[in-house]
Amino acid sequence: MRLLFLAVLRPHTGNAVTAQRVRAHLEAAGHVCILKDAFDFESPSEIANLILAENCEAALALHLYRGGRLLQGHRIPFGVIFGGTDVNEDANQAEKNTVMGRVLEEARFAVAFTESMKEMAQVQWELQQHQTPLLTGIPFFNVLVDPVFTREVKANVKRAAGVRLIGEMPQEDLHAVVKNCFAVVNSSVSEGMSAAILEAMDLEVPVLARNIPGNAAMVKHEVTGLLFSNPQEFVHLAKRLVSDPALEKEIVVNGKEYVRMYHSWQVERDTYQQLIRKLEGSTED
Missing domain, CATH: 3.40.50.2000 (Glycogen Phosphorylase B;)
Structure with missing residues (x-):
């Protein structure tokens, strides 16, 4: 399956390292993972053109606001991965909070890295109505360069x-x-x-x-x-x-x-591969 993966890819950041690791998990299962920097796009219409050009069948976003909002309104199924900024910062801004809530309504699954992050998200967006798997993993660490x-x-x-x-x-x-x-x-x-x-x-x-x-x-x-x-x-x-x-x-x-x-690397790989199979099943419906 051809997957579009949106993430913030500034060099030497935890986001970029996490995105590369997740892409490796998905490609190990035989998928084609097209990784793009969410900051390179300003609107869902640009993503629509990319999906058409790359013949993408499903999508994944790291960060609900930075990446997930760009996947709304397309016909392909997608999943999202919570970032710390989502629950610690952006959730406190009314407009962004609303956008992220709408992303969750459309996403086929959402992933939180820790139990506390999952609990915070459940309070913010009443996620008991959604399927929200908890996932933890070991990134290799790189220093944030801002x-x-x-x-x-x-x-x-x-x-x-x-x-x-x-x-x-x-x-x-x-x-x-x-x-x-x-x-x-x-x-x-x-x-x-x-x-x-x-x-x-x-x-x-x-x-x-x-x-x-x-x-x-x-x-x-x-x-x-x-x-x-x-x-x-x-x-x-x-x-x-x-x-x-x-x-x-x-x-x-x-x-x-x-x-x-x-924080088993192998468990993380298995979990992401299982989640993507949910998207794969959605494309066949």
């Missing part, structure tokens, strides 16, 4: 003693750096599913993460990692982790097991 944010980070790092900013590097080198670190810190104020946290757990490195819904969905305090709410609490927990080898060992073991149990 020009404005990058300038802010570089400026702050220059003023911070003892902090080094390391540029992009090959994945193998990144893994080596992470494995040689005492801990990985996630200080995001908004997350869907942090690939950095999952990868640190898989590499057996302790995690300290800001206590926000996306992080707390994966990090159970003092079990699979440590959660902090402010700088003072972070300093306290970091010192505790350094001085308590037993706690460090327990967190590492539990984190590794959590990834094995709930």
